Amino acid sequence: MSKPADHQQLFENALDRLRTSGYKVTAARRDLLKILCQTGDHLTSTDVIEKAAQAKRPIGRASVFRTLDLLTELGIIRPTYLHRGAPNYIVMPENGHHAHIICRDCSQVIEINECSIDEMIDALEVRHNIEITGHLLELYGKCKDCE
Amino acid sequence: MSKPADHQQLFENALDRLRTSGYKVTAARRDLLKILCQTGDHLTSTDVIEKAAQAKRPIGRASVFRTLDLLTELGIIRPTYLHRGAPNYIVMPENGHHAHIICRDCSQVIEINECSIDEMIDALEVRHNIEITGHLLELYGKCKDCE
DNA sequence: ATCTTATTGATACTTAATCTCAATTGGAGT
DNA sequence: ACTCCAATTGAGATTAAGTATCAATAAGAT
Numbered sequence: 001m002s003k004p005a006d007h008q009q010l011f012e013n014a015l016d017r018l019r020t021s022g023y024k025v026t027a028a029r030r031d032l033l034k035i036l037c038q039t040g041d042h043l044t045s046t047d048v049i050e051k052a053a054q055a056k057r058p059i060g061r062a063s064v065f066r067t068l069d070l071l072t073e074l075g076i077i078r079p080t081y082l083h084r085g086a087p088n089y090i091v092m093p094e095n096g097h098h099a100h101i102i103c104r105d106c107s108q109v110i111e112i113n114e115c116s117i118d119e120m121i122d123a124l125e126v127r128h129n130i131e132i133t134g135h136l137l138e139l140y141g142k143c144k145d146c147e
Numbered sequence: 148m149s150k151p152a153d154h155q156q157l158f159e160n161a162l163d164r165l166r167t168s169g170y171k172v173t174a175a176r177r178d179l180l181k182i183l184c185q186t187g188d189h190l191t192s193t194d195v196i197e198k199a200a201q202a203k204r205p206i207g208r209a210s211v212f213r214t215l216d217l218l219t220e221l222g223i224i225r226p227t228y229l230h231r232g233a234p235n236y237i238v239m240p241e242n243g244h245h246a247h248i249i250c251r252d253c254s255q256v257i258e259i260n261e262c263s264i265d266e267m268i269d270a271l272e273v274r275h276n277i278e279i280t281g282h283l284l285e286l287y288g289k290c291k292d293c294e
Numbered sequence: 295a296t297c298t299t300a301t302t303g304a305t306a307c308t309t310a311a312t313c314t315c316a317a318t319t320g321g322a323g324t
Numbered sequence: 325a326c327t328c329c330a331a332t333t334g335a336g337a338t339t340a341a342g343t344a345t346c347a348a349t350a351a352g353a354t
Contacts, residue, residue, distance in 0.1 A: 023331085023332095024319085024320050024321075024330095024331060024332070025320080025321095026319075026320065026331090026332065026333080027319085027320090027333095028332080028333065028334095029332090045310075045311085046309090046310080058334095059333090059334090060333065060334040060335070061311090061334080061335085062311090062312080062313085062333080062334065062335085062336095063332080063333055063334070065310090065311065065312075066332085066333085078228075079228040080228065081225070081226040081227065081228070081234060084216055084219075084342095085309095085310090085342080086309095086310070086311095087228050087234065101271070101275065101277060101279065110275060110277070117264050117267060117284075120264060121286065124248070124259065124286065128248065128257060128259075130248060130257070132248065132286050135284065135285060135286045136283075136284075136285040137264075137282065137283075137284050137285075138282060138283040138284075138285075170300085170301095171299095171300060171301070171350085171351050171352075172351080172352095173300090173301065173302080173350075173351065174302095174350085174351095175301080175302065175303095176301090192341075192342080193340085193341080205303095206302090206303090207302065207303040207304070208303080208304090208342090209302080209303065209304080209305095209342090209343080209344085210301080210302055210303070212341090212342060212343075213301085213302085213343095232311075232312095232340090232341090233311095233340090233341065233342095295354105296353105296354085297352105297353090297354085298351105298352100298353085298354100299350100299351090299352100299353105300349105300350090300351080300352100301348105301349080301350075301351085302347105302348080302349070302350085303346105303347100303348085303349095304345100304346100304347100304348105305344100305345090305346100306343105306344085306345085307342105307343080307344075307345095308341100308342085308343070308344090309340105309341080309342075309343085310339105310340080310341065310342080311338100311339085311340070311341080312337105312338080312339070312340085313336105313337080313338070313339085314335105314336095314337085314338095315334105315335100315336105316333105316334100316335100317332105317333080317334085317335105318331105318332080318333065318334095319329105319330105319331085319332075319333085320329105320330100320331080320332085321328105321329105321330105321331105322327105322328095322329095322330105323326105323327090323328090324325100324326085324327080324328100
């Protein structure tokens with residue numbers, strides 16, 4: 001079980017992962033990561049493009065998509081489907097665990113911090129001979145407001 | 148723990164869910180569901196559009212998108228982001244459980260049938276006062292071929 | 295068999311994402 | 325600090341994905 005990391009921590013860690021993976025830490029990537037970490041979860045690419053365009057040091061459209069792809073590949077962010085249309089991106093913490101509940105009626109998203117599937121993951125690693133480095137658990141249900 | 152339902156079972160069950168939700172069981176919806184259930188998981192909308200166009204009784208582009216949206220809303224299918232670009236759709240079984248591992252290197256998808264997070268879900272239902280009807284568990288790692 | 299309403303398909307349209315290529319920049323090495 | 329080179333960027337063109345409109349059709353209730 002782990003506490004949610006604060007924004008600054010997430011940001012620093014993500015930068016490290018970029019660096020140690022051999023990619024350049026450019027102004028565009030730094031600024032974009034800042035946007036993602038500060039704003040919080042569930043931004044669409046359009047959201048990010050908008051924010052990036054309004055920044056003091058604007059980032060181009062193509063670079064936003066490229067960076068989102070790169071960060072996804074590195075496991076730093078993760079696209080997920082909340083509503084129709086474009087994916088929403090979440091920033092994955094260092095331990096790679098993220099879980100939320102989506103209400104099927106109102107699409108409200110409830111973030112979950114307690115997550116105890118570690119034992120199951122251990123078993124899967126052995127059974128499939130694979131090293132698991134992260135997960136996304138999405139739960140679907142009907143929230144109390146929608147009952 | 149549950150066995151994976153066979154295609155026919157998935158299909159019949161999905162039709163039932165459509166019907167009991169008050170939607171008409173049209174030829175287009177039936178054919179499209181058949182495509183989804185028979186072909187298996189991880190088709191993109193473009194894949195489905197192609198298959199639907201080649202069928203004996205072709206289904207129009209717009210109807211494919213409409214039906215994919217409807218089936219998603221009903222929890223019968225679920226978009227996920229495996230690679231870049233458009234989402235891939237998976238057909239959710241009656242029990243609403245789906246889990247897979249995605250290799251971060253080669254994007255290979257390993258389906259998982261054993262899934263033991265039921266106790267955890269019970270606890271979450273109580274804690275968040277919500278009824279959970281399904282989940283998607285995505286695990287990220289590096290498969291043996293990519294080590 | 296009839297009727298009502300949901301659904302469909304064709305087309306036009308909007309929005310999202312990708313490609314290309316010259317200009318720029320991070321950072322390794324000197 | 326300075327130089328250099330490959331990685332990265334931005335602008336704009338292009339392609340692909342998804343949506344809207346509306347007359348025609350079909351499901352299924354009576």
